[in-house]
Amino acid sequence: MANIQGSQPPGPADLAAAVMSGKREALAQAITWVESNRAEDLVRNAELLQHAQPTCESIRIGVTGIPGAGKSTWIEKMGMDALARGYRVAVLAIDPSSQRTGGSLLGDKTRMNQLSQQPRAFVRPSPSSNVLGGVTRATAEAIQLCEAAGYNFILVETVGVGQSETSVRTMVDLFMLLLIGGAGDEVQGIKRGVVEMADVVIIHKADGDALPACRSTAVAYSQALHVLPTPPSGSAVEVLLASSITGEGHPELWAHIQHLVGTWKDSGWWVTQRAMQRNSLFEQHAKQILVEVHMNKHKELYNKYLDEVRKGVQGPFEAARRWIASHESNA
Ligand SMILES: Nc1nc2c(ncn2[C@@H]2O[C@H](COP(=O)(O)OP(=O)(O)O)[C@@H](O)[C@H]2O)c(=O)[nH]1
Numbered sequence: 001m002a003n004i005q006g007s008q009p010p011g012p013a014d015l016a017a018a019v020m021s022g023k024r025e026a027l028a029q030a031i032t033w034v035e036s037n038r039a040e041d042l043v044r045n046a047e048l049l050q051h052a053q054p055t056c057e058s059i060r061i062g063v064t065g066i067p068g069a070g071k072s073t074w075i076e077k078m079g080m081d082a083l084a085r086g087y088r089v090a091v092l093a094i095d096p097s098s099q100r101t102g103g104s105l106l107g108d109k110t111r112m113n114q115l116s117q118q119p120r121a122f123v124r125p126s127p128s129s130n131v132l133g134g135v136t137r138a139t140a141e142a143i144q145l146c147e148a149a150g151y152n153f154i155l156v157e158t159v160g161v162g163q164s165e166t167s168v169r170t171m172v173d174l175f176m177l178l179l180i181g182g183a184g185d186e187v188q189g190i191k192r193g194v195v196e197m198a199d200v201v202i203i204h205k206a207d208g209d210a211l212p213a214c215r216s217t218a219v220a221y222s223q224a225l226h227v228l229p230t231p232p233s234g235s236a237v238e239v240l241l242a243s244s245i246t247g248e249g250h251p252e253l254w255a256h257i258q259h260l261v262g263t264w265k266d267s268g269w270w271v272t273q274r275a276m277q278r279n280s281l282f283e284q285h286a287k288q289i290l291v292e293v294h295m296n297k298h299k300e301l302y303n304k305y306l307d308e309v310r311k312g313v314q315g316p317f318e319a320a321r322r323w324i325a326s327h328e329s330n331a
């Protein structure tokens with residue numbers, strides 16, 4: 001998209017105003033802006049974000065689980081339910097793997113055909129594939145932009161394994177782990193660390209022939225979670241069965257989410273967690289901007305050291321230290 005209306009591209013303040021007035025194309029364009037990684041765009045983006053402040057109180061929910069666990073289907077069901085309850089729904093996907101595959105890992109369901117046709121829903125399938133190392137930042141900023149546009153129910157789907165779960169955990173209020181009944185931990189690609197990040201464990205696709213296997217998986221996970229320490233939220237992790245095809249388990253899930261939101265708002269965890277997340281984002285931004293700015297100035301030296309480290313001429317730590325130190329000598 002070139003710009004909103006005329007021949008001149010909008011300035012950051014104009015775009016922010018258009019986002020806050022609820023124009024979908026403006027929101028889409030603003031998210032494209034923050035997905036840019038170019039150093040010269042950082043100032044423009046900062047100005048956009050300065051202006052585009054949230055206009056609503058939101059609930060942010062992150063969803064993880066292996067490809068095929070039904071995350072997109074679950075999100076579409078939750079999203080439709082949230083719309084029915086009067087929320088405005090935004091869906092974002094965080095997909096570091098798209099850097100390599102151009103996003104092809106995202107299946108058809110990611111388009112969320114039903115949800116994306118709703119006027120009060122906004123679906124953004126995946127960050128653009130050229131966001132080098134900036135996927136986390138772009139997603140966190142996209143969440144802010146959605147909230148500026150008045151979307152008060154934000155769903156974030158993680159795609160790919162490893163880093164993306166940890167990143168999403170730092171930007172949502174509730175983190176859902178979707179598992180499939182019957183499959184062992186290894187099959188599910190679940191590391192202990194991911195289970196420990198979850199606020200709710202959902203044994204998904206609990207319908208038809210799969211129901212008995214789902215029940216036993218639920219029992220096994222309830223027992224396993226029992227021995228883990230209570231999460232920092234203070235709420236024990238519940239294991240719930242759900243099907244996003246039949247809708248079974250969704251009313252209970254919805255009630256549980258509302259319960260957690262209420263409990264955490266009363267206990268102060270809601271505010272504390274968001275404050276901690278803002279600090280964590282600041283730290284990430286500071287480090288990343290530092291490296292980007294430095295890289296722009298000292299790319300050649302970086303490549304030279306990379307080569308020397310590969311050949312064993314310099315140690316990796318020494319090279320990194322000297323590369324950073326080049327700042328003082330050449331500034
Ligand atoms: N039986 C059953 N199938 C489901 C359910 N949810 C999703 N699926 C199917 O599982 C497949 C993968 O779903 P998708 O949402 O794309 O998974 P994702 O890769 O985790 O996003 C699709 O064929 C869905 O129709 C469910 O609750 N029950």
Ligand SMILES: [Mg+2]
Nearest residue numbers: 071072107110
């Ligand atoms: Mg998906």
